[in-house]
Amino acid sequence: MxxxxxxxxxxxxxxxxxxxxxxxxxxxxxxxxxxxxxxxxxxxxxxxxxxxxxxxxxxxxxxxxxxxxxxxxxxxxxxxxxxxxxxxxxxxxxxxxxxxxxxxxxxxxxxxxxxxxxxxxxxxxxxxxxxxxxxxxxxxxxxxxxxxxxxxxxxxxxxxxxxxxxxxxxxxxxxxxxxxxxxxxxxxxxxxxxxxxxxxxxxxxxxxxxxxxxxxxxxxxxxxxxxxxxxxxxxxxxxxxxxxxxxxxxYWRHENYIGFGPSAHSFHWDGHGAVRWKNKPDLKAYLEMDFSGIREDHEVLDLHSLAEERLMLGLRTVWGVNLERLKSRYGYELNSSQTEWIEIQSGAGNLVLNKYTLTLTKQGFRIADLLTVDLLSRN
Ligand code: SF4
Structure with missing residues (x-):
């Protein structure tokens, strides 16, 4: 946890x-x-x-x-x-x-x-x-x-x-x-x-x-x-x-967290994958809850979308994203179009691929959203 x-x-x-x-x-x-x-x-x-x-x-x-x-x-x-x-x-x-x-x-x-x-x-x-x-x-x-x-x-x-x-x-x-x-x-x-x-x-x-x-x-x-x-x-x-x-x-690394209180989110890896759930944003209902029932809003997350989210969040940080970890944790591998794109963007000074770690440069940070959308659209 x-x-x-x-x-x-x-x-x-x-x-x-x-x-x-x-x-x-x-x-x-x-x-x-x-x-x-x-x-x-x-x-x-x-x-x-x-x-x-x-x-x-x-x-x-x-x-x-x-x-x-x-x-x-x-x-x-x-x-x-x-x-x-x-x-x-x-x-x-x-x-x-x-x-x-x-x-x-x-x-x-x-x-x-x-x-x-x-x-x-x-x-x-x-x-x-x-x-x-x-x-x-x-x-x-x-x-x-x-x-x-x-x-x-x-x-x-x-x-x-x-x-x-x-x-x-x-x-x-x-x-x-x-x-x-x-x-x-x-x-x-x-x-x-x-x-x-x-x-x-x-x-x-x-x-x-x-x-x-x-x-x-x-x-x-x-x-x-x-x-x-x-x-x-x-x-x-x-x-x-x-x-x-x-x-x-x-949060950005997809570590486990549990939220309490109305509107709080939780995220947890169990033996099979990752699960997310959310408390309703409704104080009145919250005050009447007895919290003993099974939560109905568990959403089992699809690993591919989760990997994309991890890429998006990780590229916003100086630590970037480890592509090997992306493969082992989420089963996500970059395809040839994405690899080619990374080479082009490295040449343009927007990102750096150091062994397995992909990070944006200072210049890349300025257009991080554009770059991430572009990278993900190639998969
Ligand atoms: S309304 Fe409340 S939660 Fe929202 S920004 Fe203002 S102080 Fe923060």
Missing amino acids: SGLYIHIPFCKQACSYCDFYFLTRQQLREPFVDSLVREIENSRGEGYTEEPVKTVYIGGGTPSLLTENQLSRIFDALRHVFDIQAEEVTMELNPDDVTIDYLRQLRNLGINRASMGVQSFHPEILQFMHRAHTREEAMRALDALQKTGFSTYTADLIYGNPGQTQEMLRRDIRQLLEYNPPHISAYSLTVEPNTRLGKQVDLGRISPPDDEEVSVHFDIVTEELGKAGLRQYEISNFAIPGKEAVHNSN
């Missing part, structure tokens, strides 16, 4: 771009924790609970809306059922919830990595995103992380926002780097259909920047973070060496 994921489905307000599962009504937090504990306890006896747990990730939603007591109940249940030997225990935090006292409580619970949703320091961009925090709160929260000895943490940035100039992005990066974060995740704004942003774009009220401008933003991010010693180890993730996120890296 590699990881446990816990989904906390509450947020103070809906960010305009977000399509994760969450509710803004807070009254159900306590019953939710009761159900979550029940779900965890009921997984006792499942084969996967025998495997040692290497990482725990508390995400959402906004996990920092939970009290110390609620989190403590969740960790008690996890320790009760699983053999937790976690090297990395991450919790997502929103800056407006963070105080020095709260961070100390988290450390006492065994949380050793924080993921801070900063996104931007510009008030007008935070407002456009409909974030609940202010620039000052983001700065105070980062300061508090340093004061409480969180030496491992990540901060999120979003670039490619409407109205965000290149200089504004540079200022966001400079501001964040003042706190010497060991890890930064930087994402380009994505317009999802069922979000407030998606609707505004549909109605023509907002125009996102064009691909060329977003690509310049991407270059600014990689250049500035690279200069600061943060290596781009995945297209959207940058870390000083040794501070890469273990939990997320394991």
